[in-house]
Amino acid sequence: MKSSVxxxxxxxxxxxxxxxxxxxxFKNKMVWHNDNVIPKSDLVVLPGxxxxxxxxxxxxxxxxxxxxxxVIEFANKGGLVIGICNGFQILIETGLVTGALLRNxxxxxxxxxxxxxxxxxHNKYFNKIKKDILELHIAHNDGNYFCSKDDLKSxxxxxxxxxxxxxxxxxxxxxxxxxxxxxxxxGVFNExxxxxxxxxxxERVIDNCLSSNDGSYFFExxxxxxx
Amino acid sequence: MKIKVIVTxxxxxxxxxxxxxxxxxxxxxxxDVSEVRQGKYFEIETDLKDEKDxxxxxxxxxxxxxxxxxxxxxxIL
Numbered sequence: 488m489k490s491s492v493x494x495x496x497x498x499x500x501x502x503x504x505x506x507x508x509x510x511x512x513f514k515n516k517m518v519w520h521n522d523n524v525i526p527k528s529d530l531v532v533l534p535g536x537x538x539x540x541x542x543x544x545x546x547x548x549x550x551x552x553x554x555x556x557x558v559i560e561f562a563n564k565g566g567l568v569i570g571i572c573n574g575f576q577i578l579i580e581t582g583l584v585t586g587a588l589l590r591n592x593x594x595x596x597x598x599x600x601x602x603x604x605x606x607x608x609h610n611k612y613f614n615k616i617k618k619d620i621l622e623l624h625i626a627h628n629d630g631n632y633f634c635s636k637d638d639l640k641s642x643x644x645x646x647x648x649x650x651x652x653x654x655x656x657x658x659x660x661x662x663x664x665x666x667x668x669x670x671x672x673x674g675v676f677n678e679x680x681x682x683x684x685x686x687x688x689x690e691r692v693i694d695n696c697l698s699s700n701d702g703s704y705f706f707e708x709x710x711x712x713x714x
Numbered sequence: 715m716k717i718k719v720i721v722t723x724x725x726x727x728x729x730x731x732x733x734x735x736x737x738x739x740x741x742x743x744x745x746d747v748s749e750v751r752q753g754k755y756f757e758i759e760t761d762l763k764d765e766k767d768x769x770x771x772x773x774x775x776x777x778x779x780x781x782x783x784x785x786x787x788x789x790i791l
Binding site: 543544547551580586587589590591592593594631633634635667 | 727728730731734779780782784785
């Protein structure tokens with residue numbers, strides 16, 4: 488399986504993602520934002536970081552870069568696209584996924600492990616993962632997910648809420664919500680569920696020597712669905 | 715010609731920065747302050763000569779880049 492990771496000025500999780508994808512068997516290429524075409528890929532990843540120094544709004548400048556038209560075209564044809572953290576913010580700014588990411592409710596940059604409950608119905612990202620609760624890592628200032636009531640309703644009806652923050656027992660509550668996101672939303676799909684945007688970083692937790700190994704389940708599951 | 719634009723969070727959208735500013739003002743004894751909403755201000759220098767054309771152009775910029783209409787409103791001054 489071939490993947491491409493797009494590098495923007497200010498991306499800083501691009502190489503972690505490269506390591507993770509290769510570890511689980513992807514043939515990965517790094518693609519510069521100024522290129523016009525993505526190489527032949529089965530998966531495109533917009534990595535985390537601080538593209539363009541978070542100027543204007545997080546992800547807003549990157550969403551207008553040269554490579555983005557090619558990413559949008561790939562996504563509209565049904566190609567798998569993942570945006571992690573700043574990559575999620577870029578997806579939001581391109582309009583490929585619904586909603587907005589506001590400043591964290593308590594104005595703190597949050598860098599810690601959290602737990603999420605994944606939606607396993609009708610998607611290639613989480614469907615066959617055996618664990619119900621995943622321990623992943625977050626590191627962001629603007630991850631407070633927001634969308635209109637109408638959008639929330641249609642996303643709920645269409646199973647587009649991908650992951651929600653919970654505690655280690657799987658309880659989804661205000662207490663387990665790190666950043667004020669509505670409905671504890673940590674990640675969403677587009678309508679066809681080929682695009683996933685999420686704040687947590689699976690690529691940071693892919694080995695037992697790290698603080699968690701649950702990111703491995705994510706990549707293994709994704710790859711098993713692509714073969 | 716210079717066109718000025720203000721972008722503000724929409725009503726009902728949480729504005730944690732505005733809230734922190736309000737609380738700080740209250741703690742500084744500006745006890746009359748019940749709400750602060752923080753926005754952005756842009757000055758756009760354009761080569762267009764006609765004000766109507768220029769404002770129309772800036773409106774397009776607001777929709778495409780300067781504001782995120784999911785969470786923000788814009789006002790061309």
